[in-house]
Amino acid sequence: MLTLDKLTAGYGPVTALQDVTFSAGKGQITAVLGANGAGKTTLLRTVSGLHRPESGTISLDGQPLRKVNAEQMPALGMVHVPEGRGVITELTIEENLRLGGLAKGGKLRSEDLERVYELFPVLADRRASLAHTLSGGERQMLVIGRALMSEPRLLLLDEPSLGLAPRIVAQIFDLLRGLVDDQGLSVLLVEQNARSALSVADHGVVLNLGRVVADEKASVLAADDQLRHAYLGF
Amino acid sequence: MQQLVNTALGGLTLGAVYAAFALALVLIFRSTRIVNFAQAPMAMVTTFIALTLIDAGYSYWIGFAAALLSGLVLGAVIERVIIRPVEDKPEINAVILTLGLFITLHALAAVIFGNRFRSFPAPFGLRGLEVGGTTIRLTTSGIFTIAAVATVMVLLLLLFRYTDVGLRMRASAYNPEVARLLGVRVGRMLTLGWALAAVVGSLSGLLIASGGLVHPGYMDSIVVYGFVAAVLGGLESPVGAVVGGLTLGLSLSFVSGYLGSELVALAALLILMLVLTLKPGGLFAVASARRV
Numbered sequence: 001m002l003t004l005d006k007l008t009a010g011y012g013p014v015t016a017l018q019d020v021t022f023s024a025g026k027g028q029i030t031a032v033l034g035a036n037g038a039g040k041t042t043l044l045r046t047v048s049g050l051h052r053p054e055s056g057t058i059s060l061d062g063q064p065l066r067k068v069n070a071e072q073m074p075a076l077g078m079v080h081v082p083e084g085r086g087v088i089t090e091l092t093i094e095e096n097l098r099l100g101g102l103a104k105g106g107k108l109r110s111e112d113l114e115r116v117y118e119l120f121p122v123l124a125d126r127r128a129s130l131a132h133t134l135s136g137g138e139r140q141m142l143v144i145g146r147a148l149m150s151e152p153r154l155l156l157l158d159e160p161s162l163g164l165a166p167r168i169v170a171q172i173f174d175l176l177r178g179l180v181d182d183q184g185l186s187v188l189l190v191e192q193n194a195r196s197a198l199s200v201a202d203h204g205v206v207l208n209l210g211r212v213v214a215d216e217k218a219s220v221l222a223a224d225d226q227l228r229h230a231y232l233g234f
Numbered sequence: 235m236q237q238l239v240n241t242a243l244g245g246l247t248l249g250a251v252y253a254a255f256a257l258a259l260v261l262i263f264r265s266t267r268i269v270n271f272a273q274a275p276m277a278m279v280t281t282f283i284a285l286t287l288i289d290a291g292y293s294y295w296i297g298f299a300a301a302l303l304s305g306l307v308l309g310a311v312i313e314r315v316i317i318r319p320v321e322d323k324p325e326i327n328a329v330i331l332t333l334g335l336f337i338t339l340h341a342l343a344a345v346i347f348g349n350r351f352r353s354f355p356a357p358f359g360l361r362g363l364e365v366g367g368t369t370i371r372l373t374t375s376g377i378f379t380i381a382a383v384a385t386v387m388v389l390l391l392l393l394f395r396y397t398d399v400g401l402r403m404r405a406s407a408y409n410p411e412v413a414r415l416l417g418v419r420v421g422r423m424l425t426l427g428w429a430l431a432a433v434v435g436s437l438s439g440l441l442i443a444s445g446g447l448v449h450p451g452y453m454d455s456i457v458v459y460g461f462v463a464a465v466l467g468g469l470e471s472p473v474g475a476v477v478g479g480l481t482l483g484l485s486l487s488f489v490s491g492y493l494g495s496e497l498v499a500l501a502a503l504l505i506l507m508l509v510l511t512l513k514p515g516g517l518f519a520v521a522s523a524r525r526v
Contacts, residue, residue, distance in 0.1 A: 079415070088413075
């Protein structure tokens, strides 16, 4: 689905990613794990076109993405879901969703809206409220729902568990698992909460100081005590 | 009683013009954090374009339409050519550029259109309407002023509320990065925002000019009042700008009518200070805190 080949990126003299190479498989959840400052956010921003890499290539379905801007990504079937703060709080819930529906460039389809409301009934009840009235968990549902509006093939999720109660995190991860299993969605999940992420992911990639230190099946990573203690903190 | 009504009507007409100008400032500020000091001379240039056409024998309305259209183009070109290159720099750079543009447009207008007072026609009569035997201080032109501003306000509201492009523009204003991730071409939305703002600004220029005199500096005092009106409304809310404009127009009209016209500038300053002290976010502050 998504392949990174020797991706190197940074900010001026500071290198945030060094020769990062891995693939995120089709119909799978791939978790990218690591501590703060490991390069996870830079990785996601680079893949989604918000940050220009210094070298290396990113390919989607075997096609290298060269000079693709962030705003063209949804049309390619890839949507970056920023963490819960990515809700546009000054717009209503429905306006946030409508924006998601317009992301591919076409017209909004009302059946997409209904589909997302069905998935998140909480949002349906409050469609006309401003998004800043939502709780953290509801905001996370809104950003995921908004991304689903454009029927993406690949979701890039940035720390969906950040600041949420474990029960809500479990709910959101269950939902993702369902979407992957039922609809063949692919997910690249960037998480600091490694334990939860590995419990839902098929595959895991561990970053440390901008380099890939492990690239294994999620179950293998979860069972590797040494790696867990060294990099994942559980 | 008659004086009260007349003062209120005069204030409303004046307020409508301030509202239009404030709206132009707000449309740009809320998406770019830039106070466009060049708004006044931009409007002045478009008014001169209208006057040139009218003097050449075309009708008032041809001139009117040409001014609004040239406002649209001027706004878009200025954003694309002058503001875009400093987009990633601190906002102050762009603000300084608009100040430079202020001076440049002044000078250019003086060279091209002449640095003297010229009279500008009014679309309708300037005589007060008769109501119940007395003449009130509301002219047909005054009604046109209020109606024109109200129309623009409603059109903008419909655009922002109910169209896809309006939604994209609001998203770009509130959160450009998230908007990009949702496929919005934020740069285009900014250009469009400047273009629309310049149209509204040039409308205010035409309305002020109507039945009066224009010269390259005739809009300059409006900058101050328009800015106060925009701050009254919170600088971010188009509705706030209109309410702020009307409030300011009415207040100043009452100050001028009952206390003396020499106190108008002082009163505007007092209102600005009061609002900034008591409600720094303006009367229509956006609910959530925003980083600046």
